[in-house]
Amino acid sequence: MKCIINRRAQFSASHRYWLPELSEVENIQQFGACSRAPGHGHNYVLFVYMAGELDEYGMVLNLSDVKHVIKREVTSQLDFSYLNDIWSEFQQTLPTTENIARIIWQRLAPYLPIVRIQLFEHPELWADYLGDGMEAYLTLSTHFSAAHRLARPDLSYEENCEIYGKCARPNGHGHNYHLEVTIKGEINERTGMIVDLGALQKAIDDLVVAPLDHTFLNKDIPYFAKVVPTAENIAVYIGNLLNQPIRELGAKLYKVKLIESPNNFCEVYASDLPESAIDHRKIEPILLRL
Numbered sequence: 001m002k003c004i005i006n007r008r009a010q011f012s013a014s015h016r017y018w019l020p021e022l023s024e025v026e027n028i029q030q031f032g033a034c035s036r037a038p039g040h041g042h043n044y045v046l047f048v049y050m051a052g053e054l055d056e057y058g059m060v061l062n063l064s065d066v067k068h069v070i071k072r073e074v075t076s077q078l079d080f081s082y083l084n085d086i087w088s089e090f091q092q093t094l095p096t097t098e099n100i101a102r103i104i105w106q107r108l109a110p111y112l113p114i115v116r117i118q119l120f121e122h123p124e125l126w127a128d129y130l131g132d133g134m135e136a137y138l139t140l141s142t143h144f145s146a147a148h149r150l151a152r153p154d155l156s157y158e159e160n161c162e163i164y165g166k167c168a169r170p171n172g173h174g175h176n177y178h179l180e181v182t183i184k185g186e187i188n189e190r191t192g193m194i195v196d197l198g199a200l201q202k203a204i205d206d207l208v209v210a211p212l213d214h215t216f217l218n219k220d221i222p223y224f225a226k227v228v229p230t231a232e233n234i235a236v237y238i239g240n241l242l243n244q245p246i247r248e249l250g251a252k253l254y255k256v257k258l259i260e261s262p263n264n265f266c267e268v269y270a271s272d273l274p275e276s277a278i279d280h281r282k283i284e285p286i287l288l289r290l
Contacts, residue, residue: 004115005060007048009070011079013086014041015095019190030191032198039082042121044100046074048108049116061112069111074104092189098127098136099192105129125197128182137254138194139182142204144213147174148229172216177234178259179208181242185251195251203245208238231260235268243270 016039017031027035034040048070052060077086083095089103101119108114109131120126128137149172150164151157160168167173181204185194215221217229227233235258246253252270259265 001054002051003054003060004049004051005063007050007063007066007070009046009048009067009075010044011046011075012041012043013078013081013083014039015083015090016040017094017096017191018084019094030196039084044078045120046070046104047116047118047120048104048112048114049118050113051115052113066112070108073107073111093187094190094192096127096187096192097121097125098129098138098187098194101127101129102134102136102187105131134187134189135184136187136194137182137184138197138200138251139180140197140201140204141178141180142209143176143178144209145174145176146212146215146217147172148217148224148234149173150228150230152228153226172218175260177212178265179204179238180255180257180259181238181253182255182257183246183251184254195246195249199249200246200251203242203249207241207245231258231264231266232268234258235266236273239268239270239273243273 016037017034018027018037019030022030048066050061050066054060083100084090087103089106090099093099097119101117104119105114105117108117114131117129118126119129124141126139128139130137149170150167151160152163155163157168157170183195183200187194212221217224217234219225221229221237223237224233227237235256238258239253239256242256243253255267255269257265257267
Protein backbone atom coordinates (compact mmCIF):
# COMPACT_ATOMS: atom_id res chain seq x y z
CA MET A 1 0.00 0.00 0.00
CA LYS A 2 1.36 3.39 -1.00
CA CYS A 3 1.32 6.34 1.36
CA ILE A 4 2.59 9.93 1.47
CA ILE A 5 4.27 11.14 4.64
CA ASN A 6 5.44 14.59 5.65
CA ARG A 7 8.26 15.92 7.80
CA ARG A 8 8.39 19.51 9.04
CA ALA A 9 11.62 21.40 9.64
CA GLN A 10 12.62 25.02 10.05
CA PHE A 11 15.59 27.33 9.73
CA SER A 12 16.29 31.04 10.06
CA ALA A 13 18.35 32.73 7.38
CA SER A 14 18.93 36.01 5.59
CA HIS A 15 19.21 36.81 1.90
CA ARG A 16 19.43 39.70 -0.52
CA TYR A 17 18.08 40.13 -4.03
CA TRP A 18 20.91 41.77 -5.93
CA LEU A 19 22.45 41.11 -9.34
CA PRO A 20 25.96 42.54 -9.85
CA GLU A 21 25.42 42.99 -13.58
CA LEU A 22 22.65 45.50 -12.84
CA SER A 23 23.14 49.05 -11.60
CA GLU A 24 21.88 50.11 -8.20
CA VAL A 25 18.89 51.82 -9.81
CA GLU A 26 18.09 48.72 -11.88
CA ASN A 27 18.33 46.45 -8.83
CA ILE A 28 15.98 48.70 -6.87
CA GLN A 29 13.54 48.75 -9.80
CA GLN A 30 13.70 44.96 -10.07
CA PHE A 31 13.67 43.94 -6.41
CA GLY A 32 12.50 46.94 -4.40
CA ALA A 33 13.23 46.80 -0.66
CA CYS A 34 14.64 43.26 -1.04
CA SER A 35 17.71 44.80 -2.73
CA ARG A 36 18.76 46.69 0.40
CA ALA A 37 22.15 45.83 1.86
CA PRO A 38 23.13 43.84 3.82
CA GLY A 39 19.91 41.86 3.34
CA HIS A 40 16.89 40.76 5.35
CA GLY A 41 15.82 37.54 7.05
CA HIS A 42 12.99 35.06 7.56
CA ASN A 43 11.99 32.19 9.78
CA TYR A 44 11.53 29.58 7.07
CA VAL A 45 9.26 26.58 7.60
CA LEU A 46 9.94 23.56 5.41
CA PHE A 47 7.67 20.60 4.65
CA VAL A 48 9.16 17.57 2.93
CA TYR A 49 6.61 15.22 1.35
CA MET A 50 7.74 11.64 0.65
CA ALA A 51 5.95 8.68 -0.93
CA GLY A 52 6.46 4.95 -0.66
CA GLU A 53 5.09 1.54 0.25
CA LEU A 54 4.24 0.71 3.83
CA ASP A 55 6.75 -1.75 5.26
CA GLU A 56 6.16 -4.57 7.72
CA TYR A 57 6.41 -2.07 10.58
CA GLY A 58 3.66 0.14 9.17
CA MET A 59 6.03 2.90 8.00
CA VAL A 60 7.09 4.40 4.70
CA LEU A 61 10.33 5.57 6.28
CA ASN A 62 11.70 5.83 9.77
CA LEU A 63 10.98 9.49 10.57
CA SER A 64 13.98 9.64 12.87
CA ASP A 65 16.19 8.80 9.88
CA VAL A 66 14.33 11.36 7.76
CA LYS A 67 14.90 14.02 10.43
CA HIS A 68 18.65 13.39 10.42
CA VAL A 69 18.89 13.51 6.62
CA ILE A 70 17.04 16.85 6.45
CA LYS A 71 19.21 18.27 9.20
CA ARG A 72 22.47 17.02 7.65
CA GLU A 73 21.72 18.05 4.07
CA VAL A 74 19.67 21.22 4.59
CA THR A 75 18.84 22.82 7.91
CA SER A 76 22.23 22.53 9.64
CA GLN A 77 23.76 24.31 6.65
CA LEU A 78 21.09 26.96 6.12
CA ASP A 79 20.20 27.82 9.69
CA PHE A 80 21.57 31.25 10.71
CA SER A 81 23.25 31.63 7.33
CA TYR A 82 23.41 34.27 4.60
CA LEU A 83 21.83 32.30 1.78
CA ASN A 84 23.52 34.13 -1.09
CA ASP A 85 26.88 32.78 0.05
CA ILE A 86 26.09 29.43 1.68
CA TRP A 87 25.37 27.31 -1.41
CA SER A 88 27.00 27.76 -4.81
CA GLU A 89 23.60 27.38 -6.54
CA PHE A 90 22.56 30.75 -5.12
CA GLN A 91 25.45 32.48 -6.85
CA GLN A 92 23.84 31.61 -10.18
CA THR A 93 20.16 31.96 -9.27
CA LEU A 94 19.03 34.17 -6.40
CA PRO A 95 17.68 32.56 -3.19
CA THR A 96 14.01 33.37 -3.72
CA THR A 97 11.46 31.21 -1.93
CA GLU A 98 10.69 29.20 -5.06
CA ASN A 99 14.35 28.69 -5.90
CA ILE A 100 15.30 27.67 -2.36
CA ALA A 101 12.57 25.02 -2.56
CA ARG A 102 13.99 23.78 -5.87
CA ILE A 103 17.54 23.51 -4.54
CA ILE A 104 16.40 21.79 -1.34
CA TRP A 105 14.71 19.19 -3.56
CA GLN A 106 17.99 18.64 -5.39
CA ARG A 107 19.88 18.29 -2.11
CA LEU A 108 17.44 15.77 -0.61
CA ALA A 109 16.43 13.75 -3.69
CA PRO A 110 19.46 11.40 -3.56
CA TYR A 111 18.47 10.32 -0.05
CA LEU A 112 14.68 10.54 0.22
CA PRO A 113 11.73 9.60 -2.05
CA ILE A 114 10.50 13.19 -2.33
CA VAL A 115 7.28 14.10 -4.13
CA ARG A 116 6.88 17.71 -2.95
CA ILE A 117 8.89 20.44 -1.23
CA GLN A 118 6.85 23.21 0.38
CA LEU A 119 8.67 26.21 1.80
CA PHE A 120 7.05 29.03 3.76
CA GLU A 121 8.94 32.32 3.78
CA HIS A 122 6.24 33.64 6.09
CA PRO A 123 2.56 32.72 6.64
CA GLU A 124 1.44 34.81 3.67
CA LEU A 125 4.00 33.61 1.10
CA TRP A 126 5.12 30.11 0.23
CA ALA A 127 6.36 28.00 -2.67
CA ASP A 128 5.77 24.43 -3.79
CA TYR A 129 8.20 22.50 -5.95
CA LEU A 130 7.33 19.10 -7.46
CA GLY A 131 10.60 18.25 -9.18
CA ASP A 132 9.55 19.44 -12.62
CA GLY A 133 12.64 21.23 -13.96
CA MET A 134 12.36 24.97 -13.39
CA GLU A 135 8.58 24.96 -12.88
CA ALA A 136 7.31 25.87 -9.42
CA TYR A 137 4.24 27.19 -7.63
CA LEU A 138 4.00 30.35 -5.56
CA THR A 139 1.15 31.24 -3.21
CA LEU A 140 0.23 34.65 -1.82
CA SER A 141 -2.39 34.91 0.89
CA THR A 142 -4.40 37.97 1.87
CA HIS A 143 -7.81 38.81 3.30
CA PHE A 144 -10.83 41.02 2.90
CA SER A 145 -14.03 41.57 4.88
CA ALA A 146 -17.40 41.60 3.17
CA ALA A 147 -21.10 40.96 3.72
CA HIS A 148 -23.42 38.92 1.53
CA ARG A 149 -26.84 37.40 1.34
CA LEU A 150 -27.47 34.00 -0.22
CA ALA A 151 -30.74 34.22 -2.12
CA ARG A 152 -31.88 33.78 -5.69
CA PRO A 153 -34.00 36.72 -6.88
CA ASP A 154 -36.35 34.40 -8.78
CA LEU A 155 -37.31 32.51 -5.61
CA SER A 156 -39.48 33.51 -2.69
CA TYR A 157 -38.07 34.22 0.75
CA GLU A 158 -39.44 30.91 1.99
CA GLU A 159 -37.86 29.01 -0.92
CA ASN A 160 -34.50 30.69 -0.36
CA CYS A 161 -34.63 29.83 3.34
CA GLU A 162 -35.24 26.20 2.38
CA ILE A 163 -32.04 26.24 0.30
CA TYR A 164 -29.72 28.62 2.15
CA GLY A 165 -31.07 28.59 5.71
CA LYS A 166 -30.09 31.57 7.87
CA CYS A 167 -27.88 32.87 5.07
CA ALA A 168 -31.03 33.97 3.23
CA ARG A 169 -32.05 36.51 5.87
CA PRO A 170 -32.76 39.83 4.12
CA ASN A 171 -30.12 41.99 5.78
CA GLY A 172 -27.25 39.59 5.10
CA HIS A 173 -24.25 38.70 7.24
CA GLY A 174 -20.47 39.10 7.00
CA HIS A 175 -17.20 37.20 6.91
CA ASN A 176 -13.50 37.83 7.23
CA TYR A 177 -12.49 36.07 4.03
CA HIS A 178 -9.01 34.58 3.78
CA LEU A 179 -7.78 34.34 0.17
CA GLU A 180 -4.93 32.26 -1.23
CA VAL A 181 -3.85 32.80 -4.83
CA THR A 182 -1.49 30.18 -6.30
CA ILE A 183 0.36 30.75 -9.55
CA LYS A 184 2.69 28.48 -11.49
CA GLY A 185 5.48 29.22 -13.91
CA GLU A 186 9.13 28.81 -14.80
CA ILE A 187 11.75 30.04 -12.35
CA ASN A 188 13.95 32.62 -14.05
CA GLU A 189 17.46 31.20 -14.18
CA ARG A 190 19.02 34.47 -12.99
CA THR A 191 16.49 36.22 -10.76
CA GLY A 192 15.08 33.02 -9.23
CA MET A 193 11.55 34.39 -9.61
CA ILE A 194 8.45 33.02 -11.29
CA VAL A 195 6.99 36.51 -11.45
CA ASP A 196 7.60 40.01 -10.16
CA LEU A 197 6.24 39.54 -6.64
CA GLY A 198 5.44 43.22 -6.18
CA ALA A 199 3.46 43.29 -9.41
CA LEU A 200 1.56 40.15 -8.43
CA GLN A 201 0.71 41.60 -5.02
CA LYS A 202 -0.45 44.83 -6.66
CA ALA A 203 -2.70 42.95 -9.08
CA ILE A 204 -4.36 41.06 -6.22
CA ASP A 205 -4.71 44.20 -4.11
CA ASP A 206 -6.04 46.37 -6.94
CA LEU A 207 -8.35 43.87 -8.63
CA VAL A 208 -9.62 41.88 -5.66
CA VAL A 209 -8.93 43.24 -2.19
CA ALA A 210 -9.63 46.94 -2.76
CA PRO A 211 -12.91 46.44 -4.68
CA LEU A 212 -14.29 43.70 -2.39
CA ASP A 213 -13.13 44.81 1.06
CA HIS A 214 -15.85 46.32 3.29
CA THR A 215 -18.62 45.86 0.74
CA PHE A 216 -22.04 44.23 0.66
CA LEU A 217 -21.30 41.97 -2.26
CA ASN A 218 -24.88 41.68 -3.54
CA LYS A 219 -25.32 45.43 -3.65
CA ASP A 220 -21.83 46.86 -4.31
CA ILE A 221 -20.49 44.40 -6.89
CA PRO A 222 -22.57 44.36 -10.10
CA TYR A 223 -21.62 40.75 -10.87
CA PHE A 224 -23.38 39.56 -7.72
CA ALA A 225 -26.62 41.35 -8.48
CA LYS A 226 -27.50 38.27 -10.56
CA VAL A 227 -25.08 35.66 -9.20
CA VAL A 228 -25.52 34.34 -5.66
CA PRO A 229 -22.29 35.21 -3.77
CA THR A 230 -21.55 31.81 -2.29
CA ALA A 231 -17.93 31.13 -1.41
CA GLU A 232 -17.72 29.04 -4.58
CA ASN A 233 -19.06 31.80 -6.83
CA ILE A 234 -16.82 34.41 -5.17
CA ALA A 235 -13.79 32.18 -5.82
CA VAL A 236 -14.79 31.78 -9.48
CA TYR A 237 -15.22 35.55 -9.75
CA ILE A 238 -11.78 36.17 -8.25
CA GLY A 239 -10.23 33.58 -10.56
CA ASN A 240 -11.72 35.27 -13.59
CA LEU A 241 -10.50 38.66 -12.37
CA LEU A 242 -6.93 37.43 -12.00
CA ASN A 243 -6.52 34.94 -14.82
CA GLN A 244 -5.53 37.32 -17.61
CA PRO A 245 -3.58 39.86 -15.49
CA ILE A 246 -1.38 37.04 -14.15
CA ARG A 247 -0.76 35.84 -17.72
CA GLU A 248 0.30 39.37 -18.59
CA LEU A 249 2.87 39.16 -15.77
CA GLY A 250 4.38 36.05 -17.36
CA ALA A 251 2.90 33.32 -15.14
CA LYS A 252 -0.32 31.29 -14.96
CA LEU A 253 -3.02 31.29 -12.36
CA TYR A 254 -3.18 27.78 -10.87
CA LYS A 255 -5.68 27.93 -8.03
CA VAL A 256 -7.84 30.24 -5.92
CA LYS A 257 -8.64 29.11 -2.40
CA LEU A 258 -11.22 31.08 -0.44
CA ILE A 259 -11.68 30.43 3.27
CA GLU A 260 -15.03 31.81 4.39
CA SER A 261 -14.69 30.60 7.99
CA PRO A 262 -12.58 28.07 9.91
CA ASN A 263 -15.22 25.49 9.00
CA ASN A 264 -15.79 26.32 5.36
CA PHE A 265 -13.54 26.86 2.34
CA CYS A 266 -13.48 26.13 -1.37
CA GLU A 267 -10.86 25.78 -4.09
CA VAL A 268 -11.21 26.69 -7.77
CA TYR A 269 -8.61 25.66 -10.33
CA ALA A 270 -7.88 27.95 -13.26
CA SER A 271 -8.18 25.03 -15.69
CA ASP A 272 -11.86 24.74 -14.68
CA LEU A 273 -12.76 28.41 -15.02
CA PRO A 274 -15.40 29.25 -17.65
CA GLU A 275 -14.23 30.70 -20.94
CA SER A 276 -16.20 33.93 -20.48
CA ALA A 277 -13.67 35.48 -18.14
CA ILE A 278 -14.31 38.90 -16.66
CA ASP A 279 -12.44 41.69 -18.40
CA HIS A 280 -10.58 43.35 -15.51
CA ARG A 281 -10.02 46.44 -17.65
CA LYS A 282 -13.76 47.16 -17.70
CA ILE A 283 -14.30 46.99 -13.96
CA GLU A 284 -15.51 50.31 -12.64
CA PRO A 285 -13.78 51.52 -9.48
CA ILE A 286 -15.88 51.33 -6.34
CA LEU A 287 -15.90 54.21 -3.89
CA LEU A 288 -15.54 52.70 -0.43
CA ARG A 289 -17.65 54.34 2.24
CA LEU A 290 -15.34 54.92 5.19
